[in-house]
Amino acid sequence: MVHFDFQISSGDSEDVDWSDEDEMCSLVSPVAYHVPVITPPTCELSSSGSKISDRFLEMGYPLKVVFRAIEEHGENDEEAILNAILTYLALETLPGEDNHVTSDPHLSDSASTYIEDLSDMNSILESQGQNKYFETMNLLEDMGFSYDEAFAAINRCGCETPIDELVEFIDAANMAKADDLQGLNDIEQLRYGKKQKLDRDERWTYSVKNMQLMIGFGVPNSGMKTVDREIPAAGKGPPYFYYENVAYTPKGVWENMSRFLYEIEPEFVDSMHFSAAARKRGYIHNLPIDGRFPLLPIPPFTIQEALPLTNKWWPKWDQRTKLNCILIRHGSAEDTKKIKEELDKSGPDPPEHVRKYVLEQCRRYNFVWVGKNKVAPLDPDEIEVIMGYSKYHTRGGGISTTARYQCLGNSFQVDTVAYHLSVLKKLFPNGIKVLSLFSGIGGAEVALHKLGIPLKFVVSVESSETCRNILQSWWEQSNQKGKLIHIFDVRDVTLGKLKELMDMTEGFDLVIGGSPCNNLAGRNRYTRDGLYGDQSSLFFDYFRILDLVKKITVYRAYA
DNA sequence: GTGATAATGACGGCGGGG
DNA sequence: CCCCGCCGTCATTATCAC
Numbered sequence: 264m265v266h267f268d269f270q271i272s273s274g275d276s277e278d279v280d281w282s283d284e285d286e287m288c289s290l291v292s293p294v295a296y297h298v299p300v301i302t303p304p305t306c307e308l309s310s311s312g313s314k315i316s317d318r319f320l321e322m323g324y325p326l327k328v329v330f331r332a333i334e335e336h337g338e339n340d341e342e343a344i345l346n347a348i349l350t351y352l353a354l355e356t357l358p359g360e361d362n363h364v365t366s367d368p369h370l371s372d373s374a375s376t377y378i379e380d381l382s383d384m385n386s387i388l389e390s391q392g393q394n395k396y397f398e399t400m401n402l403l404e405d406m407g408f409s410y411d412e413a414f415a416a417i418n419r420c421g422c423e424t425p426i427d428e429l430v431e432f433i434d435a436a437n438m439a440k441a442d443d444l445q446g447l448n449d450i451e452q453l454r455y456g457k458k459q460k461l462d463r464d465e466r467w468t469y470s471v472k473n474m475q476l477m478i479g480f481g482v483p484n485s486g487m488k489t490v491d492r493e494i495p496a497a498g499k500g501p502p503y504f505y506y507e508n509v510a511y512t513p514k515g516v517w518e519n520m521s522r523f524l525y526e527i528e529p530e531f532v533d534s535m536h537f538s539a540a541a542r543k544r545g546y547i548h549n550l551p552i553d554g555r556f557p558l559l560p561i562p563p564f565t566i567q568e569a570l571p572l573t574n575k576w577w578p579k580w581d582q583r584t585k586l587n588c589i590l591i592r593h594g595s596a597e598d599t600k601k602i603k604e605e606l607d608k609s610g611p612d613p614p615e616h617v618r619k620y621v622l623e624q625c626r627r628y629n630f631v632w633v634g635k636n637k638v639a640p641l642d643p644d645e646i647e648v649i650m651g652y653s654k655y656h657t658r659g660g661g662i663s664t665t666a667r668y669q670c671l672g673n674s675f676q677v678d679t680v681a682y683h684l685s686v687l688k689k690l691f692p693n694g695i696k697v698l699s700l701f702s703g704i705g706g707a708e709v710a711l712h713k714l715g716i717p718l719k720f721v722v723s724v725e726s727s728e729t730c731r732n733i734l735q736s737w738w739e740q741s742n743q744k745g746k747l748i749h750i751f752d753v754r755d756v757t758l759g760k761l762k763e764l765m766d767m768t769e770g771f772d773l774v775i776g777g778s779p780c781n782n783l784a785g786r787n788r789y790t791r792d793g794l795y796g797d798q799s800s801l802f803f804d805y806f807r808i809l810d811l812v813k814k815i816t817v818y819r820a821y822a
Numbered sequence: 823g824t825g826a827t828a829a830t831g832a833c834g835g836c837g838g839g840g
Numbered sequence: 841c842c843c844c845g846c847c848g849t850c851a852t853t854a855t856c857a858c
Binding site for chain 1: 844845846847848849850
Binding site: 823824825826827828829830831832833835836837838839840 | 843848849850852854858
């Protein structure tokens with residue numbers, strides 16, 4: 264979204280000289296218009312705007328192979344990149360994984376669909392003669408202004424406004440912004456103020472600290488002064504977006520995701536600050552952070568408060584007050600049996616080695632005490648409440664117990680997400696239109712609903728029938744006034760489909776979702792392949808769809 | 823009895839933090 | 841250095857639907 268790259272698409276445009284970007288950028292002509300690109304957005308901090316990925320994508324190479332090759336070899340050595348791509352394709356694998364790339368129709372389709380989408384966008388813009396807006400955008404960007412500065416100026420003043428006046432407007436806005444930044448302390452300057460002057464490592468210094476504390480840009484009662492941050496221009500809404508995934512990934516994954524999601528700094532938050540269970544997650548979003556408030560009532564913060572019946576049987580030497588992360592599987596009956604046998608054998612005061620064994624098992628499987636020397640895994644009902652859903656949210660309607668554990672373990676902690684989304688309440692008092700990707704059991708929807716934000720429109724993309732049924736029945740039971748639309752597959756969410764949907768909804772206010780963590784999660788012993796793994800590479804569909812929504816939003820504003 | 827689905831047992835390693 | 845914790849996957853067995 265950062266760059267609307269300049270490209271002439273009339274008949275004789277095939278021989279455009281791509282090697283000289285600066286020359287190209289100056290070639291603003293009345294017939295020119297811009298083509299959106301899929302490259303990771305580059306902001307002021309990046310050394311160069313990468314368009315090389317587009318070239319390889321246009322040649323038809325699969326999306327994840329292209330990105331992987333560029334990641335391995337940098338953006339400058341074109342020959343090395345091409346060799347790498349050809350090598351990966353010949354081997355049919357990427358380094359560090361053994362899945363077949365060329366036999367994976369999804370990503371290939373995704374890339375080619377995207378390219379088709381771009382051509383489609385070209386013809387839309389061309390046929391409807393919306394060139395004036397892009398001309399002006401071009402001109403302002405060529406003058407060195409960011410996309411967002413140009414967007415704001417044109418939005419406010421209109422695209423027929425003389426350039427001089429637009430420039431004046433931008434300068435005035437920037438002066439006001441600079442004034443606002445006075446008086447911040449060092450850490451806040453690092454986070455919000457002078458960020459754009461710092462290099463990448465320095466920028467991520469705060470995230471490292473963020474990762475350690477796991478309180479993100481603040482949690483309730485943390486005593487942190489909340490000041491609104493400065494989001495890189497390309498990342499700003501509309502629409503707002505909110506992306507989630509596991510905090511602890513193989514190295515470099517969050518940096519990579521942040522690079523795609525407009526260089527926005529992730530916030531890492533442990534849901535232990537919102538509930539009785541730990542849940543370390545990272546969130547990349549462009550929401551304001553000033554004025555957040557928690558859902559009420561505040562849920563129980565300890566195991567003992569959340570599950571009071573366990574108190575009677577809880578031994579003093581088990582000092583846990585917080586549960587570990589809720590996972591998709593529960594501990595086995597066999598393990599709880601062994602624990603009981605060991606404790607029965609050792610009497611009322613078990614020796615150190617027995618305590619250690621029992622505690623280790625309890626921590627590993629999140630067991631709680633339900634009788635004399637008896638531990639048990641959490642029930643699905645209990646998990647529902649701890650995760651912030653109402654009891655029985657996932658129960659019944661043909662859903663097996665195993666499936667309940669599975670989809671609950673994959674879901675948002677509602678109180679945590681609601682805290683981040685709470686700033687939307689005053690922005691959308693009359694309701695919100697949501698594109699919900701990888702919706703699962705509807706954590707985002709439940710959070711917004713609990714915040715009292717009316718759901719005017721929800722387009723939910725979710726591949727699991729079980730999860731779609733759960734969301735649908737919640738929708739029907741929770742007195743919704745709006746409309747819920749289900750889509751099964753992110754691959755079906757093309758430019759054409761999005762245009763159709765956004766004509767119906769008159770745009771989306773929020774694009775929200777967490778893409779699959781299978782290949783990132785620490786629990787995975789077999790296929791922790793990273794962001795390019797079979798499931799986790801669906802991240803690129805999140806980015807693709809978000810980026811298309813941003814482009815269509817701009818287009819609609821000037822259509 | 824048979825195929826489908828559900829439940830269960832067995833299975834290391836990486837990265838962060840002290 | 842050691843410690844802890846992690847939105848999991850695969851193979852097998854048990855149970856279910858017919």
